[in-house]
Amino acid sequence: xxxxxxxITDNDLTPGPGNEPALLGDRDSIIQDTKHLIRDCxxxxxxxxxxxNAKVKLLMQQLELKIExxxxxxxxxxxxxxxxxxxxxxxxxxxxxxxxxxxxxx
Numbered sequence: 662x663x664x665x666x667x668x669i670t671d672n673d674l675t676p677g678p679g680n681e682p683a684l685l686g687d688r689d690s691i692i693q694d695t696k697h698l699i700r701d702c703x704x705x706x707x708x709x710x711x712x713x714n715a716k717v718k719l720l721m722q723q724l725e726l727k728i729e730x731x732x733x734x735x736x737x738x739x740x741x742x743x744x745x746x747x748x749x750x751x752x753x754x755x756x757x758x759x760x761x762x763x764x765x766x767x
Contacts, residue, residue, distance in 0.1 A: 664687050665686055665687075666686075667685070668683040668693070669686060677743065679700065687764060689759040691733050691755055691758070692763050693725035694731065695761075696765060698728065698731070699751070704720050705724060705765060708724075708743070725740070725741055730753070734753045734754065734756065736753065738748060738752075738754040739751065739753040748765075749765045750762065750764055751764075
């Protein structure tokens with residue numbers, strides 16, 4: 662594995678066998694880090710609270726650029742699609758592990 666991370670569920674370590682923290686590797690680590698970045702930057706929450714479509718589009722572009730800063734992702738491949746007011750789909754290509762996709766909701 663190139664990337665190893667602790668598995669986090671509901672903002673807490675997820676226990677694995679022997680009650681030790683469970684680990685994530687490679688693709689799953691990138692997905693978890695992306696989810697945490699999205700939550701921590703606050704741009705998605707701002708999208709949900711915004712009613713002006715032009716401002717929502719700008720916030721989504723800013724979020725794409727933030728996600729794109731991850732060197733494990735291929736620049737220009739990050740796409741955010743708004744399914745409804747509180748549900749977003751994010752897709753991207755990783756440098757080494759192919760495409761990823763995740764669903765984020767508020």
